Amino acid sequence: MSIEAVIFDLDGVIVSTDEKHYQAWKKIADEEGISFDREFNERFRGVSRMDCLEMLIAETDKEYSAEEKKELATRKNNYYRDLLQSLDENDILSNVINILEGLKEKGIKIAVGSSSRNTPLILKQIGLDNYFDGVADGNQITKSKPDPEVFLLAAEKVGVDPEKCLVVEDADAGIEAAIAGGMKTVGVASASSNLKADLKLKDLSVVNIEDLLDV
Template sequence: MISAVIFDLDGVIVSTDEYHFQAWKELAKELGIDFSREDNSRQRGVSRMESLEVLLEKTEQTFSNDEKLAMAEKKNSIYRDLLDRLSPDQILPGALNFAEESRKLGLKIAVGSSSRNTPFILKKIGLSDYFDAVADGNDIQRSKPDPQVFLIAAERLAVRPAECLVVEDADAGVEAAKAGGMFALALGAAKGHPGADLRADSLERLSIEKLLRELG
C-alpha cells in the first residue's frame, strides 16, 4: 500500500534543463569543447561530477581532481546565476495538482533530488516549506542510480521504502527507485524504461487516485 510520494525535482516539479545546458555549454566553450544537446541529455539524473565527465569525454586534455572540482564549481556558479530567473510561474503543469491530490488522499509527500541546489530552487519557486521532507545532493555520498537519496527521503517521512511511489523523469531515477524497493512512475523520456511500474507523458491531468488503483 502506497503511503508516500517522493518527487524528483528537475523535470518533474520544475524544469531547469535549459539552464543546465547553457551553463555546461559556456564551460565547454572555454575548454574548446563542442557541447551538444545530445551530450546534455546524457547528464540527466546524475551528479555534477559525473556530468562533468560526460563533457570531458570530448577532449584529449587531462585534468587533476582539483581542476575538475574547480570546473564543476564554475559551472554551478553560472547555473546559479541563471536560476535567479526562476519563479513560481515556472512550476510544471500538473505538479502541484498531483501533490495536492496526494495530500488529500492522506499520503505524505517529499522531494528526492541529487541536486545540491535543491533548497535554492525550492525557495525560488515558493515551495521551501511545502513538502513533508526533502532529501537532496547535500545529504548523499552516492547519486542516482544509487537509491540513497530516496531511502533518506523515506526515512525522513517515517515510511517503509515499499510504501513509496517515486515520480521520475530520468532513467537513472527509475533505476534508483527500483533499487530502493520502491514503485516508480516514469515520466517523459523515462517512460520507456522497462523497470517502471507506471508511465505517463507528464503530471498534467494525471490522477494519483487512478494510478493507485492500477497498482492494486
C-alpha cells in the same frame, strides 16, 4: 500494499531547469573548446555533476588535474545558480500543484528526492521550500542515483517504509534507484520509455490521483 508516500524527483518532474543546466554546461564547454549540443546534454539527465564533467572532458585530449576538475564543476554550478535567479512559481510544471494538493488531501505524505545540491535554492525560488513533508537532496547523501540512498532517506524523513513509497522520476537512473530501494515507480518525460517503470506517463498533466495511487 497501498501507497503511503510519494517521492518526487525535482528537476524535470516538479520544475524544469533543463535549459538552465544546458546553458551552464554549454558555457563551460565553449570556454574549454569542447563541442557540446543538446543531444550531448541529454546524456547528463539524472547524472551527478562530477560524472557529467567527466563525460564532457572525455571529449578532449587535455588532461585535467583533480583541482582543475573541481574548479570547472564549481564554475559550472556558479553559472547555473546565477541562471536560477530567474526561476519562479510559473516554472512549476503543469498539474503538479493539483497532484500535490490532492495527495495532501488524501493524507499521503509527499517528499522530494533529488541528487541536486541546489534543491533548497530551487524550492525557495518556486515557493515550495516549506511545502513538503520531507526533502532529501544532494547535500545529505554520499551516493548519487542509481544508488537508492536519496530515496531511502526521503522515505525515512516521512516515516514510511520503502515498499509503501512511490517514486516519480524523469531519468532512467532514478527509476533504477527507486527499484533498488524496493519502491514502486512512475516514469515521466525521458523515463516514460523505461520498461521497468510501473507506470509510464508523458508528464504529470495526464494523470489523476487515483491512477497514481493505483500503481
